[in-house]
Amino acid sequence: MTAIAFPRVERPAVSIVMVTYGGWPWVSEALGAVVANTPPCFEMIVVDNASPDGTGERVSEGVRGATVVRNAHNVGFGAGCNQGALVAVGRYVLFLNSDAFVEPGWLEPLVGVLDSDRRVAAVAPCLLDPDGRLQEAGGLVGGDGFAGQYGLGDDPHRFAYRFPREVDFASAAALLVRRQDFLTAGGFDPAYVQGYFEDVDICLRLARRGLVTRYEPAARVTHLRGASTGGEGALARAVASHPIFVGRWADELARRPLMSGLATHPHRMVASRDFPALDRILVVAVGAPTGGPASPGGRLGRLLEALAAWCPEVRVTALVDDGSGADQAERWAPPLLDRGVEVAVGDDVDQWLRARRYHYSVVLSSGREAFERFDLPLRRSQPQSLRAHDVGRSEAEPRAALGSDAVLCASDADRAAVRALVPEVPVFAVPDDLGAGRLRAALADALSHLGVAPPAGFDTLLAGASR
């Protein structure tokens, strides 16, 4: 047997904890993937739960450079992870299932999220099935205690799964946490001794402390799913843990949309996905958000960036119907996706909007063509939303302006012209040829008028913008 050797790292930033219970073939493959695809910034900790097939011995004998903890009996996944976290010395702990295979470049994006945002206590990669289909792009928790995997079985290249966002929970098959926050929250709850729901539970406990869990699609891990927990009886174990979870979190679950009946109630999926978002802004356009400084597309791109940066708790979605498909959108969508903007392109706008019925707080139409293209579908599917219309540098079209709760334009001169046309509609000058901070400050009035939550440190934002 070829030994698996982990590098010796004096001060690891990350402690990777893997709990094993049998399954040496995929355990060795998973460990090998870590060695092959991870820069030397980590320590490896394997906690063996008295594997019945000699996996514990094989790890002890065949793996060099890892800390191995051998339990005399099976204490379960959660308690095993807790043991690993106790011997960890890294700033962050990554829990990795023994049937999860990391891909090149997987760890850096996850660490980057925790390094850059103290609000985030846990972050998860995009989980893939072995056949390349999506397994989980973050987890969803429904009001009925349903804990599901967003995007299960779908194409991971779809834009819907390629923007980072705050999630209810993420599977501990691959989950990076701050060691401090994990221990302060009490670690995984051993009450879920049969497994399942302990990851949902810890993420909700972190949320109760004001910390968030994020999904980071730039990191990818392939997961066999069920191999590490034993395929047989997995459903029974999940069913056994479900009442414990529902009993502990009844108050929290009562606040959430149901996740059952998706066939007849498709809107519940995105309602659940966006539950953490305080406000939801839909921007509709008929041209790609690209182009030079004075172009409508360029203005749209900068507005989208400013909206995405406005407040991390606001969901920003760009629905673009320019007649081309997702392939063409690959030219301009990725930078927006990376900033957390959900991008939607496609043919059946009506169906897309029906699946998001009554979902958006604010709809911003970018230009006259967008207003004309989307007005009727929006009246049918988003009658509750506030409507804003951006005329940019163009002349205002009366019908679009009159049909809006607010009009945005590019300059004070434009503002005067629009107000002369439709004096009863509030008009806000949002010049897009400013620095990013000043553009956000210019948006502040408009967004506050539309009831969009101001970010924490709002007064600092304004103070900074005036400099």
Place this chain on the structure above:
Amino acid sequence: MPALSGSRIGVWGVFDVDDHGLSLYPQVVRRELGSRLADASVRVFAPFGSEHPARLDRGDPAEPLGAWSPKRVAELAGQLDCVLIGGGGVLLGDEELATLYAAEPSEVAQRSPSRFLVEGLGPGLEADVPVVWHGLDASSPLGAVEAARLRLARTGRSHLAVGDELARRRLQEAGIDGEISVVPDPVVLLSRLFSQDVLDRRLEFLRLTGWYPPSGRALVVQGDRRLLSSVSGLTAALGRLVGGDEELAVVLCEMAPHAGDGELADALAASLPGPVYRIPATAAHEDLVAAIAASAGFVGSSRHGHIAALCYGRPHVMVGHGARSDLEGFALLTRGSDRFVDDPAALPAAWAAAVRAAPFTGVLAALQSDVDRHFDHVAEIADASAARRGPQRSHAEMEAVIAGLEGEAAALRRAHERRAERLAAERVVFADQVAGLEADVARALAEGQELRRRLREEAAHRHAAEIELAALRRTRTFRWTESARSLYRRLREIRP
């Protein structure tokens, strides 16, 4: 007058070793000062800090004080409005610190960490940046050199507090003049750090791993290497405590691995009869606190173990080791002289006294009140320093207006969040209803279509039947049988 901007507080101490008591101190300080000074930034420094990561720093190590130099001291003074030097080990010399860190004496001497902890910023800088000495650990008489050093460092430093009355007397005997306050170890506030929910969860974890009895009661036992010579006595005494009680089991733990807690635990594990449980040295704060909080009681040499027992009302017996121990002072402070033993043979009687004295509610409340007052005082010092050193203050009324606006903004934001949540929920309800209605409508439409189809079929059948009837009527058979049919009709009318 309060500072406009937040005060910048440095907490210096030996927080970069794996020692539960030492590493809990900055957590308590951070919490208490953070709750008193809304915008304060509390930075924790230790001799090596992040250069000597400890498991108990949980990935969030202290900042390194670095190598001592006048430049470094001035740099720190420029970044801070107030310095709190505290926790254990403050009076250790560099050689003793080298032992604590298991480092080369020359390396530690080069950094000279004791100069930060004892000399602080020096009288010149301390005139502008107050230094509060808290919790000086004078558990044994000071040597001449040590005393002289302290007397010199004391000059110009008005805030000096020790953990108990015995420590105060020792400093006074060493010629340290001026006011010396007695402020209990702030770790007596540790119950504010851990929610009961977390402790319950960790206790369950300890039971699941076999580190704690799955049922029954636990006697948590700890000791350092100075008690190794007393192992046989301890074994006999502990055996008497648990021997007659089948529900009571010993749980060994380690509060400070560097002090040899593991060595004593090994020795006791080998000598104690009956089932003996053991919590590993890698346990988190929550694990040890959970273990003690749920226990029948605690027996040991760690002051912090006793503090945990006190905080959760558990009986506890302090075990000294012949030489003067910091526990004597703690025993005096907690009115627990009858719960302090130097000789393990006295343990059973002390245990009985401890059980009688539990749950220590009054003692704990008094200690916590003293510590709270001390933190109030430290917060005032820090805030006044920040106000004096910070930007020009506006009028007091403006301060109040700003505070009011901030409160209003926070309230508005909260209200908005709830409104947004409610609206989102309502939209989902609407969408649910509409989806249901659409389904109903779709069904109704389908039924209507089906009815119309059947109606059309029936109409077609009737039409065909009418055509056939009309054709039948035109036949001679039909005409010829008219009279018979008429007669049959009349008979049917008479006899239906």
